[in-house]
Amino acid sequence: MCLLNYGIKNSVTHFQLLIVFVVFLCLVLRCENIPVYDEPRLPATVIPFHYNIQLITHLENSSQFRYEGVVNISIHIQKETKELVLHAAGFKMNTKDITLWCNDQAPQLVKVRFNRRRSYMVLTFDKNLSLSRFYTLRMSFRRPMSDDSQAGYFVRHYLDRETSRKNWYSLTHFNRNSIRNTMPSFDEPSLRATFNVTHGHHKRYQSFSNMKVLKVLPNHQLVDYVWSVHETSPPIPTYLLAFALNNFTCHFSQSANAKPISFRTCSPAGQVRETTFAAQVAPQLLTHFEEILQVQLPLEKIDQLVVDNYPTAALENLGLVVYGSKLILESEQPGRSLTRTQLQTMELVAHEMAHMWFGNLLGLEWWTDLWLLEGLSVFLQSLAIDGLQPRMGQRMLVRNRESALMHETRMGGLKLVQRTMPIASDTFMFKKATSLIVMLCSTLGNTTFFDGLQRHLWQHTYESSTPDDFLRAMQLASERHDSLPEGYDVKTIMNIWTMQSGYPLVTVSRSEGGLDVVQSHALNENSTELWWIPLTFTIQGSADFQHTLPKAWLTPDQPQLHLNLSLPQNDWVIFNLQALGYYRVQYDELNLKLLAKALFNNFRNIHVLNRAQIVSDILFLRRQGRISWSNAFEVLKYILDEDEYEPLMAFVLGVTHGFWGLSPDTSISIAKWLGIAGKWYAEFISYTFDKFVMQEQSLNTLDTPH
Secondary structure (H helix, E strand, O other): OHHHHHHHHHHHHHHHHHHHHHHHHHHHHOHHHOOOOOOOOOOOOEEEEEEEEEEEEEOOOOOOOEEEEEEEEEEEEOOOEEEEEEEOOOOEOOHHHOEEEEOOEOOOEEEEEEEOOOOEEEEEEEEEEOOOOEEEEEEEEEEEOOOOHHHOEEEEEEEOOOOOOEEEEEEEOOOOOOHHHOOOEOOOOOOOEEEEEEEEEEOOOEEEEOOOEEEEEEOOOOOOEEEEEEOOOOOEOHHHOOEEEEOOEEEEEEOOOOOOOEEEEEEOHHHHHHHHHHHHHHHHHHHHHHHHHOOOOOOOEEEEEEEOOOOOOEEOOOOEEEEEHHHOOOOOOOOOEEOHHHHHHHHHHHHHHHOOOEOOOEEEOOHHHHHHHHHHHHHHHHHHHHHHOOOHHHHHHHHHHHHHHHHHHHHOOOOOOOOOOOOOOHHHHHHHHHHHHHHHHHHHOHHHHHHHHHHHHHHOOOEEEOHHHHHHHHHHHHHHHOOOOOOOOHHHHHHHHHHOOOOEEEEEEEEOOEEEEEEEEOOOOOOOOOOOEEEOEEEHHHOOOOOOOOOEEEOOOOOEEEEEOOOOOOOOEEEOHHHOOOOEEEEOHHHHHHHHHHHHHHHHHOOHHHHHHHHHHHHHHHHOOOOOHHHHHHHHHHHHOOOOHHHHHHHHHHHOOOOOOOOHHHHHHHHHHOOOOOHHHHHHHHHHHHHHHHHHHHHHHEEOOO
């Protein structure tokens, strides 16, 4: 009995100790702050539709940089709930100031919880918020400012070239998820809202935001401060909201379309001459985009800020584009020549202008769909550049395609459709996406493709869309124009390309009465993955490189086929016209010899893009051990006479295995390391590199856009 009592007492003691331990653990881990909501996406209980933001930024004292503000967020209740979940991290706020009201109703806030891991703030009220009602949520926010761009809203400075004095300015970088570090918000790309920004600041600064300044009012509480009231924005996602304060000097320019858009290109006073080119080319590019898309941009102004040490190369905020100075500044050049730096500037500005449509007017549902917007933007960017500088956009697309193929070869493949947000492989994903957009356009034809693209824009203006929405628009366009064989579906075709990693190898060999064509995985011989491949080709006796619509298809159900062709024994055949398809081609030995002979005798009889493709494919196949070195050399030896950029670029990338930017000496060493050695070979590569460098330098002879 005594033993039983002892056991009971001992068990009670252990139980009490366990309770104490659990309580202690909760206190240490702050269990009271563990939220009831922990999903990766915000709940679909409310939709924000308007933000009214009033903030004051203090830049006068460098030891006390700070801002404070108030935001009223108008929301629509989609499902009855007692909780509101939004994003908040990094800034300070007084939870006692949080209020919510709907006409004469004012639910009482009973609890505030935070999920630090997901940057959520969970507000719990005393009663359900009524379905389909409109509420206004009011919160204050404040934060010290520094040069840390992760804060979302931060400061930078430049040195006055005459006085060496530091001049401070402020600006935002909210892409992808940084506005939550500046102020409370529903920070997801699909949640579009209109924004009113009223910015308080010292009167010596000028205020920038997505929309122009409507009026400037005195601030009666702070001496020498004013309120810059900006117009209401159209619906945009939170990551495209932008505001800035500075005393920059600006260039003024204007687009030449039916409803001209005013441009200001602003930078520190000492850099203003170096932004002249960007100021000139931006409205010209925008005009080209409106002509291509037949969709006018509903803006009155676009400001371009050029700043030092920006976190990214640029950010396409609607109406307020910000560029890093390293990629946009260009010293004034004599005459009317276009330098390589100016071409890089044109490419960057064109890309950001393209995002005014794809990214701003038409957005994405979630970050995993970013590849489509980037792919479309780069493709359109190339077309606009070609409109100002013929073939410069084409060169960019060839570089993209080669870089994407090389990267996939090194990495064993790359999927565009990812379950998580892509970051590490963003650049190459976007290059592959661009190449697939190019292939889709060439498969459907320009008329069909742009019909679908324009209707897609019209249907989803100021909305979020998905890749399925885009492919549905393309399918409807293909049906209107009868662009695909009966029973073929755009979504079925393209999903194979976006959901599988790697790319196909198309093998072409002569047989009795024509050609045998078969597909396989280029990077994995054991893979059973197959693609829908549009086949284009031409033969020597009736060479035609301009008609690039598919003549036949390889499909997952029919991975090989026989083409009945009357092909003379001594005539070459070339597949993948203008290298518009995202695949490589391997020919039989006879066709390789015929191509080698044709290239050596007169390479100009073969389209420049197909010469680049042949060079790239031959180097790839040699590295894979699929063809002999002697056959590869016979094809490649013509390169000594090549004088066009695209084939030379393909050769340089090929022999360096895609390591762009290396010196010729280092590249030759890498080529030797890859197993192709010999003094004569080194001289061969060195000579080709010298010509490639000359091609790069020849950019200086291009006409300046006007």
